[in-house]
Amino acid sequence: MYDDNPTLVGIQKKIDESRQGEAFYPEQAREAEESSRHFYIESYGCQMNFSDSEIVASILSEAGYRPTRALEKADLILINTCSIREKAEETVRKRLRIFDKAKEQRPGTLVGVLGCMAERLKSQFLEEEKLVDLVVGPDAYRDLPKLISSAEDGDKGINVFLSREETYADISPLRLDSNGVTAFISIMRGCDNMCSFCVVPFTRGRERSRNAFSIVAEAAGLLDRGYREVTLLGQNVDSYKWENPETGEPVTFAQLLEMVAGVSPELRVRFSTSHPKDITDEVLYTMARHENICNYIHLPVQSGNSRILELMNRTYDREWYMSKVRRIYEVIPDCAISSDIITGFCSETEEEHQDTLSMIEFARYSMSYMFFYSERPGTLAARKFEDDIPMKVKKRRLQEVIRLQTQISYQHNLQDIGKTFKVLIEGDSKRSGEDFKGRNSQNKMVVFPKAKGLKPGDYCYVKINEATSATLKGAIVEG
Ligand code: SAH
Ligand code: SF4
Ligand code: F3S
Numbered sequence: 001m002y003d004d005n006p007t008l009v010g011i012q013k014k015i016d017e018s019r020q021g022e023a024f025y026p027e028q029a030r031e032a033e034e035s036s037r038h039f040y041i042e043s044y045g046c047q048m049n050f051s052d053s054e055i056v057a058s059i060l061s062e063a064g065y066r067p068t069r070a071l072e073k074a075d076l077i078l079i080n081t082c083s084i085r086e087k088a089e090e091t092v093r094k095r096l097r098i099f100d101k102a103k104e105q106r107p108g109t110l111v112g113v114l115g116c117m118a119e120r121l122k123s124q125f126l127e128e129e130k131l132v133d134l135v136v137g138p139d140a141y142r143d144l145p146k147l148i149s150s151a152e153d154g155d156k157g158i159n160v161f162l163s164r165e166e167t168y169a170d171i172s173p174l175r176l177d178s179n180g181v182t183a184f185i186s187i188m189r190g191c192d193n194m195c196s197f198c199v200v201p202f203t204r205g206r207e208r209s210r211n212a213f214s215i216v217a218e219a220a221g222l223l224d225r226g227y228r229e230v231t232l233l234g235q236n237v238d239s240y241k242w243e244n245p246e247t248g249e250p251v252t253f254a255q256l257l258e259m260v261a262g263v264s265p266e267l268r269v270r271f272s273t274s275h276p277k278d279i280t281d282e283v284l285y286t287m288a289r290h291e292n293i294c295n296y297i298h299l300p301v302q303s304g305n306s307r308i309l310e311l312m313n314r315t316y317d318r319e320w321y322m323s324k325v326r327r328i329y330e331v332i333p334d335c336a337i338s339s340d341i342i343t344g345f346c347s348e349t350e351e352e353h354q355d356t357l358s359m360i361e362f363a364r365y366s367m368s369y370m371f372f373y374s375e376r377p378g379t380l381a382a383r384k385f386e387d388d389i390p391m392k393v394k395k396r397r398l399q400e401v402i403r404l405q406t407q408i409s410y411q412h413n414l415q416d417i418g419k420t421f422k423v424l425i426e427g428d429s430k431r432s433g434e435d436f437k438g439r440n441s442q443n444k445m446v447v448f449p450k451a452k453g454l455k456p457g458d459y460c461y462v463k464i465n466e467a468t469s470a471t472l473k474g475a476i477v478e479g
Helices: 012-018 026-035 047-062 086-105 116-121 123-128 141-152 200-204 212-224 253-261 281-289 306-311 318-331 350-363 380-384 391-414
Strands: 003-009 037-045 065-067 076-081 110-115 134-136 157-159 182-186 229-233 241-243 250-252 268-272 296-298 336-343 367-372 420-428 435-439 445-449 459-467 471-477
Touching: 037 047, 037 086, 037 110, 047 065, 047 076, 047 110, 047 141, 047 182, 047 229, 076 086, 076 116, 086 110, 110 116, 110 141, 116 123, 116 134, 116 200, 123 134, 134 141, 141 157, 182 212, 212 229, 212 253, 229 253, 250 253, 253 268, 253 281, 281 318, 306 318, 306 350, 318 350, 336 350, 336 391, 350 391, 367 391, 391 459, 420 445, 420 471, 445 459
Parallel strands: 037 065, 037 076, 076 110, 110 134, 134 157, 182 229, 229 268, 296 336, 336 367, 445 471
Antiparallel strands: 003 037, 241 250, 420 435, 420 459, 435 445, 459 471
């Protein structure tokens, strides 16, 4: 989910989707291909950023641009950036060096920086990186066509205005690099929490929720186009709150889940991320009531120690988090829980680090995203606390956390041997064209030999006979 690696987006399949219902003949297609301008977009960071790139692609295609996977064919190169850790920013700077070469070979190509790094560095970006023509923050994507035209006229374009209202609710994302089965739907933007280590409130602005009906309509549209799974996205989905302007009635996250689950029993619903302080029993009961709401909760703990949690300003302590985990397993016994963990936060002692290790054992996470602390300029922690844990120690603690989590994930998966799961087929397995891959409700990847008549987007039942720490293997059985 929080991958610092690049993923290239921008595909023919998407072009086909955007042309739905339109008569389009091969000759015209070729002509349009040749005459239209092309954009290339690379995305970094969290799922929200990948989802934003699909909004950007939609805005650009309305403005006459077509996506391309080939950097050398692009008239416009965009990089949707992440600021969450220093490494994420370094990766972006390296990519900009590569784009610089592409620009030399194709003069006139514009380079634009989007997303969180654009928001964090603002005009400083234009000063530091001479090749950059556009700097556009996460709430200013509607302004892209205008900024592009002014950049074409030689004026550098910048808009990093953060909005209190923008949710892009009316924009139908152009699905990029999609498997045609699973899709993200952004349900809110921004974050009103102030975790002391985190840059997101500064780069994404205030929290706001999207019109619930536009979310349901997007889910229904995806179902019509063959998609079978949606993931509702927000930094803190449990604080989703939207007021129906006609009735004045508020819609909570639990109610929204219910509405999306009601689109079709054939459409699976997932969501991310849940903040432990905000997830309610009502959400858990809603999950338990609907078979198509997946039994999987991403519930980042960050640290297992109460003093560190307080310094992090997470607003819960160890005991409170543990009671939340107990409650989840009580209401949904077969729920899988995953986590985000930071090692070596300011002043963390060895004993406090041990508390994080014991939390992994207690919560029995199916998996975790694990990081060492990276100080971010401007955050509360950067201003108030000293980043005093040596890099060597941060990394050693991270290795211990990874080692333990890998063991726990393996044990978690071993317990699935002999069980039968309903699996949504996503496509061919990475290793072999003879096998399908798909996920079970608990979000575990399942690999199994193909069977006649089944295709991506179909559900099937798979009995598990083998497990690693990352994957389950099995064979199709009768449902
Ligand atoms: N909204 C989500 C997390 C978004 S950021 C939540 O509250 O859980 C994704 C993850 O990156 C965080 O959960 C945290 O584990 C990690 N992260 C954020 N800031 C970081 C920093 N300064 N150093 C290291 N990891 C960080
Ligand atoms: Fe960052 Fe905390 Fe908001 Fe998550 S909840 S995005 S960690 S400030
Ligand atoms: Fe990164 Fe911004 Fe997401 S900082 S993790 S891309 S909200």
